[in-house]
Amino acid sequence: MKKLVAIAALASLPLLSGTPDAKRDPTAIGGRKVSSGVNFYSLEKELALGKQLAEEVRKQARLVEDPLVAEYVNRLGQNLARNSDVTFPVTFNLIESEEIGAFTLPGGFIYVNTATLKLSDNESELASVIAHELGHAAARHATRQASTQQVLDIAGIPAMIFGGIGGYALRQLGTPLAFFHFSRDFETEADFLGLQYLWKAGYDPESSVNMFERVEAMERRRPGAVSQLFRTHPMTSDRIAKTQRDIGQILPNRPEYVINTSDYEEIRTRLLDLLEVQKAKDATAPQPPTLRRPNELEFDDRPTPRQ
Numbered sequence: 001m002k003k004l005v006a007i008a009a010l011a012s013l014p015l016l017s018g019t020p021d022a023k024r025d026p027t028a029i030g031g032r033k034v035s036s037g038v039n040f041y042s043l044e045k046e047l048a049l050g051k052q053l054a055e056e057v058r059k060q061a062r063l064v065e066d067p068l069v070a071e072y073v074n075r076l077g078q079n080l081a082r083n084s085d086v087t088f089p090v091t092f093n094l095i096e097s098e099e100i101g102a103f104t105l106p107g108g109f110i111y112v113n114t115a116t117l118k119l120s121d122n123e124s125e126l127a128s129v130i131a132h133e134l135g136h137a138a139a140r141h142a143t144r145q146a147s148t149q150q151v152l153d154i155a156g157i158p159a160m161i162f163g164g165i166g167g168y169a170l171r172q173l174g175t176p177l178a179f180f181h182f183s184r185d186f187e188t189e190a191d192f193l194g195l196q197y198l199w200k201a202g203y204d205p206e207s208s209v210n211m212f213e214r215v216e217a218m219e220r221r222r223p224g225a226v227s228q229l230f231r232t233h234p235m236t237s238d239r240i241a242k243t244q245r246d247i248g249q250i251l252p253n254r255p256e257y258v259i260n261t262s263d264y265e266e267i268r269t270r271l272l273d274l275l276e277v278q279k280a281k282d283a284t285a286p287q288p289p290t291l292r293r294p295n296e297l298e299f300d301d302r303p304t305p306r307q
């Protein structure tokens with residue numbers, strides 16, 4: 001009987017970390033701990049791992065290096081980070097990709113695909129995506145999830161991120177995906193935290209609902225337009241309804257919100273132009289031979305991937 005009671009008590013423990021009440025108080029952002037929970041990685045280890053993975057991303061992806069665009073994304077991200085629970089330095093980069101997506105490496109290396117910026121209609125909507133990723137970073141979801149799933153092999157992660165490169169990546173959805181394929185609870189928590197960061201930074205929290213709806217509509221219209229990783233953030237009506245509820249219940253009203261800036265409009269136009277130029281260049285450039293890095297040879301014994 002006693003045992004049963006103990007199990008029942010365990011089952012009713014909140015699944016999310018930290019004190020639930022503090023997490024519901026956006027005015028306490030900055031002084032609250034949102035990353036507690038089982039984690040085999042010290043913060044130092046997490047940062048080192050993230051750095052190593054970020055280096056792989058830099059090698060394998062095409063990052064937008066235009067200084068004006070990169071500076072804008074970083075500025076937007078850092079402003080949100082200052083209004084978040086993140087306790088370590090975070091970085092923000094745009095990845096040139098036609099797939100809608102965003103992801104966060106351990107240690108706060110945050111990436112947003114250019115297609116996501118393109119899909120957004122204003123700065124507040126773009127900020128909502130970054131704020132969600134900051135939620136994952138602040139709560140240290142990557143390493144906490146890896147800790148519960150005992151992920152030891154991180155070698156396949158960069159390959160897995162860039163499904164297009166080499167084409168074998170989707171086959172690699174083994175343990176490394178644990179770093180990115182967050183549990184439902186972690187996704188819900190990132191939504192919840194991100195929404196508060198968006199609000200704290202002065203943006204219109206309704207923008208997150210608008211952005212969810214945009215992604216959902218795009219997914220319906222063009223299946224495959226949303227990256228596999230991003231689809232692990234299910235755009236269900238439940239999720240939208242919960243966000244809507246949270247806006248009403250936990251966010252104090254502000255007399256006005258930032259929805260858009262002229263910087264956003266300028267950068268968006270500039271980026272679209274740059275992408276057009278790049279596309280034209282790619283179309284005329286001779287196709288480079290497919291190079292395999294030595295560390296990819298291990299995948300050679302696999303069946304030829306579908307193109």
Ligand SMILES: [Zn+2]
Pocket residue numbers: 132136182187190233
């Ligand atoms: Zn997420």
